[in-house]
Amino acid sequence: xxxxxxxxxxxxxxxxxxxxxxxxxxxxxxxxxxxxxxxxxxxxxxxxxxxxxxxxxxxxxxxxxxxxxxxxxxxxxxxxxxxxxxxxxxxxxxxxxxxxxxxxxxxxxxxxxxx
Amino acid sequence: xxxxxxxxxxxxxxxxxxxxxxxxxxxxxxxxxxxxxxxxxxxxxxxxxxxxxxxxxxxxxxxxxxxxxxxxxxxxxxxxxxxxxxxxxxxxxxxxxxxxxxxxxxxxxxxxxxxxxxxxxxxxxxxxxxxxxxxxxxxxxxxxxxxxxxxxxxxxxxxxxxxxxxxxxxxxxxxxxxxxxxxxxxxxxxxxxxxxxxxxxxxxxxxxxxxxxxxxxxxxxxxxxxxxxxxxxxxxxxxxxxxxxxxxxxxxxxxxxxxxxxxxxxxxxxxxxxxxxxxxxxx
Numbered sequence: 001x002x003x004x005x006x007x008x009x010x011x012x013x014x015x016x017x018x019x020x021x022x023x024x025x026x027x028x029x030x031x032x033x034x035x036x037x038x039x040x041x042x043x044x045x046x047x048x049x050x051x052x053x054x055x056x057x058x059x060x061x062x063x064x065x066x067x068x069x070x071x072x073x074x075x076x077x078x079x080x081x082x083x084x085x086x087x088x089x090x091x092x093x094x095x096x097x098x099x100x101x102x103x104x105x106x107x108x109x110x111x112x113x114x115x
Numbered sequence: 116x117x118x119x120x121x122x123x124x125x126x127x128x129x130x131x132x133x134x135x136x137x138x139x140x141x142x143x144x145x146x147x148x149x150x151x152x153x154x155x156x157x158x159x160x161x162x163x164x165x166x167x168x169x170x171x172x173x174x175x176x177x178x179x180x181x182x183x184x185x186x187x188x189x190x191x192x193x194x195x196x197x198x199x200x201x202x203x204x205x206x207x208x209x210x211x212x213x214x215x216x217x218x219x220x221x222x223x224x225x226x227x228x229x230x231x232x233x234x235x236x237x238x239x240x241x242x243x244x245x246x247x248x249x250x251x252x253x254x255x256x257x258x259x260x261x262x263x264x265x266x267x268x269x270x271x272x273x274x275x276x277x278x279x280x281x282x283x284x285x286x287x288x289x290x291x292x293x294x295x296x297x298x299x300x301x302x303x304x305x306x307x308x309x310x311x312x313x314x315x316x317x318x319x320x321x322x323x324x325x326x327x328x329x330x331x332x333x334x335x336x337x338x339x340x341x342x343x344x345x346x347x348x349x350x351x352x353x354x355x356x357x358x359x360x361x362x363x364x365x366x367x368x369x370x371x372x373x374x375x376x377x378x379x380x381x382x383x384x385x386x387x388x389x390x391x392x393x394x395x396x397x398x
Contacts, residue, residue: 046216046220046279046282046283047243047246048243048246048247048274048275048278048279049250050247050250050251050274050278050322051250051251051252051325053249053250068328068381069379069380069381069382070380070381071329071379071380071381071382071386072328072329072379072381072382073327073328073329084253085326086250086252086253086325086326087325087328088325088328088332088335089382090288090289090290090295090384091282091288092287092288092290092382092383092384093288093382093383093384094383095381095382095383096381114249114250
């Protein structure tokens, strides 16, 4: 099951990566908490990447998750939010993030991802 | 501090004349700067030599059309020193991919008013400074905001130079490997030279203060802190010739990197495992 999840994650990453243009930032505006949303970020060559910034602003009525992938911890957030999470990153390659409403059903969020 | 390129020499072995060596550019006192022969031997005059070298850089670095931004800069704004020194560097490095990547990044830096020390392989592209600032940890940023403008620029310069050097000259991805060791050592050594060891330690320690992403992340932090410390030590002891000293330290095993890494599809890099340990760089 774990292998299947990993396979699915890699497959989604590849499909999204190949279909989307090169970008190292993305913004999500979330008002619909019934579905997940995925972003794929692509670094530019030799840019001095040191951290990924994930800026989250807004409110949610329960816990949401930002899923980084099978090897890394999920980011769990809830309530009134105005925060920046920093993640170590050195331009190694594309990165995929999945917004998962998890337990939240209502709210309004803006999430900005910056490699 | 390095200030742009230094030498004033023509491309090695490409000036014609049949001697295969470097030619000095024709002096401004030359009665006929556009002459094309001395004693019956053809040589290139300065404008032709310049154009010829730009053409070679265009091919080597795949700079695109004649009117691409980099080509425009080479044709219209670059000094003879910048053109010839870049070309000579790439030739001396046997036209390696690393040398070509360095050449491209150097042109980018020059275009943005930055500085390039070819001998030390350092590129300072001021265009990247805001980008770096935006990616500091919260505590690092708080300390940074209290620095003087000169200190701020110098700290960012050290980061940009170290990053570009490691990414160009070491196998990618560098994370947790020897290139990462060099990056952190060079970053702290350069920063120590620019703003002192004490401030450098405070800032670079604070840089590591972010939440861990996975169970063995702390091992990465230990590696970074060790190599940061080595960089400050080298700069404090010796001051100059940082690039050579760090390469020497790497070969002598004075720096540290992580063993038993595991490839991560999530991060596209090698991550620490339960059995990862800090090992010396001669291992």
